[in-house]
Amino acid sequence: MGSVPGVSLLLLVVSLSLLSSPSVHGGKILVFPVDGSHWVNMKLLIQGLHARGHEITVVRTASSWYVKEDSPHYSSITVTLPEAIDIEQQDFFVTFLFKMLTIQKEGASLITFVKFYWEMLGALSNIHKQASQLTVEMFENKTLMQSIRDTQFDVVLIDPGLPAGVLVAHELKLPTVFNVRWITSGEGHFVVAPSPTSYVPTSGNAISDKMNFGERLKNTFYYVFNTCIDKLIVCPHYDRLVERYFGPDVNFYHLLQGADIWLMRVDFVFEFPRPTMPNIAYIGGFQCQPAKPLPTELEEFVQSSGEHGFILMSLGTLVQGLPVEITSEIAAAFAQLPQKVIWRHAGEPPSNLGNNTLLIKWLPQNDLLGHPKIKAFVAHGGTNGIYESIYNGVPIVGIPLLFDQFENCLRMEARGAAKVLDATKLTRQNFLEVIQEVIHNPSYRNNMKRLSALHRDKPMHPLETGLFWIEFVMRNKGASHLRTESYKMPWYAYYSVDVICLLITVLLTLTVIVVGSIRFLCCRLCRRRKTKQE
Known part of the structure; x- marks a missing residue:
């Protein structure tokens, strides 16, 4: 076995071990990846799905430098955007890192520090503005959209770090699977599962799950800060498209939270324990494989x-x-x-x-x-x-x-x-x-x-888990029975603020009645004693 190339060996093991499992023969999968290191993970899933006989179509931009147009594992749809997405430029993160290290090392003033983060937020907004144009270019190309409909895809596989594919999946009325760790607001759990800031570290806050009061206060601040960035800087680009193409009754964030299965690139050997949900499948380390001989x-x-x-x-x-x-x-x-x-x-x-x-x-x-x-x-x-x-x-x-x-x-x-x-x-x-x-x-x-x-020490390899759940969604036309509808609740209902307010009102009313009754009885008793004395 040691002489077999690692990837081939891994895919062979996965294929053989799942022969006895229910499968989908010749399914059609539409994929929306994110370029860069994210593509390394998505590519391995695509290779595994291709090895199991599925037809894969990858939506890419003309400026992609990792996602190639030609591949033996997938066909591609190449979309030309008015402006290339910044993260598809190889020097984007290098330039960003250089600026950040310079500020940290030289101990820049508060004004310089604020200016740098303002530029960073502007860059983040621009990235999502550019990425959202993928939806526009696809929706406005009626021939392309009709071709996609005629293909009759079974499922859409999406990296929601840049969630343009979420809108396309909604338009096509297809079930969705997320290959995810990061989403628009940070770590994916914060969107789909309860995430108490008392012991769940917030994205961007390098801290353990054992927090003192000050750390919990800081963690809550990070959570509010991330939420504000998401709502004010990222989501507006997609909200405008949702209103433009689907009308005011559709909510972008609900589309994002409504994925059938979340393939979470997390293993709790690495991640701190936290609440989870039935439609989250953990595939952390699914890219790992036995080492091959060195050159x-x-x-x-x-x-x-x-x-x-x-x-x-x-x-x-x-x-x-x-x-x-x-x-x-x-x-x-x-x-x-x-x-x-x-x-x-x-x-x-x-x-x-x-x-x-x-x-x-x-x-x-x-x-x-x-x-x-x-x-x-x-x-x-x-x-x-x-x-x-x-x-x-x-x-x-x-x-x-x-x-x-x-x-x-x-x-x-x-x-x-x-x-x-x-x-x-x-x-x-x-x-x-x-x-x-x-x-x-x-x-x-x-x-x-x-x-x-x-x-x-797992019942199956994480890659097997990922492939199983993608095919599960294809076989069953979704997985709505695993998805909570709590994300559609207004915030005051989700946190039971209305229930608490009612209970407090009832308690206060009862307290007023009891106190008032006691005072009334006491007053009557005092009057009677006074009358007898006179």
């Missing part, structure tokens, strides 16, 4: 490390946004280690690179993490890398840079499987000390091995 040159480099082993470092494409002084400090620390280092690095190499360090622009990350000589993984905390580390039992040195990476690294640190550094405060000395601690303190590897055992 010859890499294998020779790894074997040359001897008993010391090697360290893997990858910050994804974001490493291009790191200032030279930070990469120089990293290189200087690596040069002092007896371990060999494989570093995914794009751009100008540091001038002080050690002889033990190999720079490459692309690397087989999962295969390296599964190698027996791996000692530690220096990572930015992206979800895919985190799950591959858990799967292979490799401890992490975290250097979070953007967005959820801070939360991801904190979760691993809270479980004793990682040590985290602030990129703006990184020096060769503290970086070296952290790496040596993670390598030589066995608790980090032991804790990660324990998480790996828990992650693998």
